[in-house]
Amino acid sequence: MSAPRRGGVLDLALVVLVAGVCWTRTPLGGLADRVVDRYRGVERSLPSLTSYFVTGPPPEIAALAEAVIAEGPSAPPPPAPPEGAPGYPEPWRTAAAHALEDEQAVADLDALHALHGASPELTLAIYALGEEQVARAVRRARSAGEADPERYAAYRRYLAAEQARLADAAVTGTLALATVLDLGWPVDAAFAVSSDYGERVDPVTGKTRFHNGVDLAVPVGTSVHAPRDGAVSAATEDGISGRYIVLDHGHGVLTSYCHLSEHQVAAGDEVALADPIGLSGNTGRSTGPHLHYVVRVGGRTVDPASLRRPPES
């Protein structure tokens, strides 16, 4: 193959284009930014190399989630939707009111929801990115055969990196908070909380330790239910938690159920709200029958107690 003597300008233009796209859309470009900054002696805050991937909700969302669920019913409700309009639905509405810093956010979401009638997740992305960008990214995800192209996690990779980063905090943070607020309770709400979340004297070791969930006083064999739909990410056992189950509810929200006597699901199973997942017990490091219930958002635990609705009379 002899060297073609034509197309030099075209090839050079393509190389410049490809190099530019690589620089802005890949971790290699992020690395190149760091090298250039170091060479030029410039110090600036650059996004992490992992920000080129979907990395879940921002870390501060756990603290916000804890504050919102602690406020419980006393939390100020978001502004009401315009009369006659469907309004942006709950729990996304309350989540957006807390997670988005813009005071106009809920009103904008109401308007977008009324205009497009899209899913809450898609409406949120339209709010953060604009309708055209979201439509382009969804179209690309559909072309690539993504199973659910209207899910942010599915079409994020077809956005420009800087746009994706811009939308991440608003979209993933609000979705995580909405998912937490939508959690039900894993056992009948009539069962009392026997040990609260937070610092406490460990009943086994006698030392002060952080209790990362709540203990529910339930007799052995009580049916434990999924508080929301999700996937079983673990159904196993160890010496401390005994038989335990971890459910992944999406958007960085996980719930765990420890000291069970029996698993009724296996890792990889999909569960729906209120599906039975196991029977409570007294396995692992436990001083009596109880269910240790943990809620994690973005990898951090939050106090789930305020998610417990009053028992139905």
Place this chain on the structure above:
Amino acid sequence: MVAIATRVDSLIAHSRIFWRWLGQAGVVVLGIHLGADQLDDWIAALLSRAPWAWPTADLPLVAGAWGAVAVELLLVVKIADALLLTPQEPTLSWRGWYDSRSVDAVVLPLFWGICALAGAWTVGMAVEDALAGLHAQAAFAAGVAAAALAAWRLGWSGLTRVVAGLADPRTRLRGLRWAPLLIGVGYLAARHGLPLWGWL
């Protein structure tokens, strides 16, 4: 005027040896990123099912993202190695490929071809994103044209260069160590980086 333009074009064409490798590698790097963008979820899912308790629940997620970054950068080294050690304008022949047959001779061109196509699509998406504010349909057409040109002028030329540059292997198992990584990321790039599956 046309003569001057043709002369400039020819002069630039003769200097390809110095810069075309950058585009040939870049288009594959973009394809690798589309594949690796799914890899972090895979690694995180795998780690979260490990039979031990992680110190913090988000550790598998963090490890997944950094694992994907590491794999992506490692594959950049592999493609740079495959590209820069080959002649600029090699002669491509079936006989030459057959003589050099090894694990690398099968896996690397497949990986390269898939990632170059996925990368060309990324180039098309970037062009469309940049021009969308002017005219949406024209931007889409420009994106398709840019993707086709990148696939042909950089993807194909890089692929032929890599195939023709395959050295005679000392063993047919040459490339076995890289094969799992190339197959894994190549599969993900094919699955998530080609705008075909939605039509099929």
